[in-house]
Amino acid sequence: MDELRLKLAIQKSGRLTEPSLDLLVRCGLKISRGKDQLMAYGENMPLDVLFVRDDDIPDLVQEDVCDLGLVGLNVLEEKRLELASRGHAARFQQVRTLDFGRCRLALAVPDGASFEGPSSLRGKRIATTYPYLLEKYLRERDVCAEIVTLSGAVEIAPRLGRADLICDLVSTGSTLQANHLREVETVLESHAVLIRTPLDLPPLKDEWVQRLLMRIDGVQQVRESKYIMLHAPRSALGEIRKLLPGSESPTIIPLEGFPDRVAIHAVCRENVFWETLESLKKAGASALLVLPVEKMLA
């Protein structure tokens, strides 16, 4: 393996695969990947992508096989706690919060069952694939319960009589609903994160890590951002600036032949809704134009 090329681990096949690849492509990476190949070569950056099971991603960074990884916070925190339980320190750093893979690790009880806060968990059997996160949650609330660790299909454990309730990942809630379970408490809010090794990297590799981080920031900002252009009376400038969502200093341009009117151009870091445009129009704006932003570099 080329020691001067960065190695980034992503999920091979699952919920994080497509958004991870999409992020990398938006960061400008071109990769060639054969079907079922475990590694893809970055053609225009010294960066190769390893495709692995998501549970292995923290380990690969921990063991210096990879420099970077894209993984769910749920998997990362479970690993951190597991390492701590064996007296080991985590050797991965979370360097970016990403805008995909959002879900929560939550407790859910069978539909008819009562729940009056964490004390209701006392003496109960809780099925989960996240025993360390659940143990921490219970310990912090001073509750003694039995953790039933499963490797999957947690949602059917209560029906099979293996547990009284579950602790599992939820996004839309439809899996819980289909299994007659009711979400009662959040154990961890999760989303995908970028992790890196805490080791010092050779300058060339480190420079590419910094460039990648900057590009990721740009990509994430752009997803929500819009470029807005409008004409407005000079007298309405103050009100219009207040109405522009999440925009820093807008550019004000004089309009030839109209001393009382100006053109305003601004990057809005939040989505621009019809309601905003209507309010701007009411404040005196005209010729409103909203454009998507392609790339951004602060």
Ligand code: PRT
């Ligand atoms: O094979 P590999 O081990 O790589 O994949 P995996 O099966 O362990 O992971 P995968 O692809 O299911 O999830 C990867 C990551 O996506 C997770 O670690 C989370 O960080 C994130 N994520 C986001 C989710 C969900 N949303 C999610 N809804 N992971 C799992 N689920 C499951 C959940 O376990 C439950 O079975 O989806 C079901 C609930 O979904 P809703 O929409 O019905 O609530």
Ligand code: ZN
């Ligand atoms: Zn997994």
